Amino acid sequence: MTELNNLWLTETIRLREEHAGPLEDLEANRLARSAAGDLPTRIQRRALWLAERDGLSDALKHWLQGARLALIVLTVLAVVSGAGLAFAAMGDGLHPVNVFWALGSLLGLNLILLLSWALGLVFAGEHGASLGRLWLWLSEKFARDAKAAQLAPALLLLLQRQKLNRWAIGVLVNSLWLLAMLSALVILLTLMATRRYGFVWETTILSADTFIAVTQALGALPALLGFSVPTEEMIRASGDAALNIESARQAWAAWLVGVLLVYGVVPRLLLAVLCLWRWKSGKAALCLDLNLPGYAQLRERLMPTSERLGVSDAAPQQLHRVESGVSEQQSEGALLVAIELDDDRPWPPQLPNNVSNAGILDSRESRNKLLEQLSRFPPARLAIACDPRRSPDRGSLALIAELARNASATRVWLLQAPPGEALDADRLGDWHVALEQLELPFADCAPMNWLETGHD
Template sequence: MREKLKSLWLTETIHLIESQSGRFADQDINRQVKAMPTSLVNRIVMRATLLSKQNGLYLAQKVMLRSIKLSFLLLLFFSLFIGSSLTFGALSQNPINLYWALFSLLGVHFITLIIWLCSLLFFSRFGGSLLIHCWLWIAEKLYQKKTVKQLVPAFVSLFGYRIHWLLGFVLNLFWTVILTSALIVLLVLFSTQHYSFEWKTTLLSADSITQLTHYLGYLPSWFGFSIPKDEVIKLSEHALSAGDIRSSWAIWLLGVFIFYGLIVRLFLMIFCGVIWMLSSRKLKLNLDDPDYQILARQLQPLVTNVEDEDKLGEIRWQLPISQIEEGHGIYLVAVDIVDSWKPATIVPFYGFLNTREQRIAILDYLQLKPAKKLLIAIDTDRAPDRGLLNFIQQLINKSQQSRIWFINQGKQFHNWQSLSLPLANPNWLEQDN
């Protein structure tokens, strides 16, 4: 499967999980995505990819695809066995009953072909093949609990009617392998064994058998598979041992088998495969979905003058930070400190990060321009709770070098010390290293 389709599949899976269980904690991932100057669809897909790697869904998809490929290979080998069994069953007696052998070789093929065509035309929700169900059952046993249950429903939701062409391609591929294996064994046996041919009937006359033989051999005769002469057909009510008669019946049988069996499945395999590839290339996310509409508003780009390719040229601007002074990537910020505090330093001071809007602004800015050096001023009267520590960690992650500056020895000083954070004073910002 192409990487684009796998990414869209992951995106739809994330969408399904979030519609059922609520949004993921995606603020930092959204910030990373908004910093990318690309289209809306790419931002949505990138967000889903990052979330999938974070929560294990990306690995679950890999496990599922690996299991499906392995089960596919197992069924291909099984198809080789089925094909050879068909031939050995059809040629189990000598002399060979021509029409019984033909039914043995092509009977199951025609029955499954009719079932698949009916399911495709009239029963769109029916898989239409025992081989397909076996394939999916084996794959499920291989990946067991190592995947996410929403992956399969998301795949169905994303690809919709296109799945029928994928299943048709796989099914006809299996049958192409089965019939190819049967043909190879048939050629080997005809080349190494003496077989005599006869036809038997209770209801039909010799003339009916002759007409039926001509009807079946008409199209294969265009490709060089000759039809036995009428007198040979009538005399073959009893097995004849003449070499040219045996050869003419063998060629007729091969022609009918190849034309009505192998070529039919090969054509259907190619036809379904081409439609699947063409239709899957046109696959797009349904951006009219209300959830995607909300996500689109939340993923507006951070950088200015980014043209959203998905909105037919509509240009959107967003200036997350306009008041910051350039300081060669060296900044001082104050977290949860009263506005009356004045830092005694000459390095650029971004300001106080006491509100949600201020914190979002600095994180957005550092996402675009990570700091070379960042000094985080902390008031140790403030308890080191989980939310504050998480914000400090986000600041650290978006800086090449970062240090903590305790501006006092407050009530929670010992608790802050126990965290073993990298400490420094404002002089550290002015140093060259």
């Protein structure tokens, strides 16, 4: 799946939660936190899991299939329309071709819509091209998935942040018109190669000089590419009747083809390339707007303040001492908590009546839940039980420090090994060194008297 698709699904989930309320996301949040990374990465990981669970990933595949089918339909329509323009311009070959009627048929609608697109791009900033709306509508219809209806609005909102709508629609519109103009050019050349056409111009109120000036002006750029332009004598003579001179027919035919190429095909080609370049450069800069309420609310759930990045950075030379931010007046009671104990160790031990059991912290959710509780109701005394058979990694030590900062007084209980098993002396020494750097008191016996009375 591409980066754009990931951002697209993430934005779809945000819109869905904005309109229908928060989704059930406990497992998604847990997986996002376990994957680590920065906040945008975790938000995307959460959204992709929810999209997979709720069928939005499949809906996106159906929408993309519908979009490709819609694009094929529009491509066929463009080719057929271009051919129709050429047939309408040249007629059946039995009557002379009015060159300016033919030119209007080939370029008139194209130039009007091109000017409309350019004005919309410059002054309005966004351009809701009919072809763009038609493509989105057909994509949704061909997808045949009710959930796909949520995707188009999310895509538009995502692209609007980098003002990519105009360039995406520009690529579509200009590419389709380029196909139409190329189709018209091919049919025009085919008709001229297989039929004999005569060319005339007609007017009631304009003079011949006007047509001579317009013809030569339009033919100036094509002439630079080698296309011939009718002479002044040919233009004047064509105002009375179609010249039955081979050179005159060829000159008018070359002029018509050159004008169509220079003023029809080339502008659409250049604009399609420009829009494609702007689209690709803008797409690379797409990112989530973390200031949106839907994403801002996820910050604490996906990157809680108690979380540490673990081994992603270099180990410090020494750990900083723990300073409790809780006074005795703000705290009360006693609490015992254990960190990542194995199932072979019975827990909890017998506790005095005034000591509460906080259970075993073995997941990020249980840790965050306890830390949130301690921030509101800090205990006067906190005992943290650890299994010294495990290495004192930075994640465990950071959690111990965070717990200690939310209690008036803290002691660490290094549990004895189960019967028949001995503790590793080096690993136990590592625990002693780490806890001494944290300046937390520790012991290998249960601090029950201290928890109950505050005295040893």
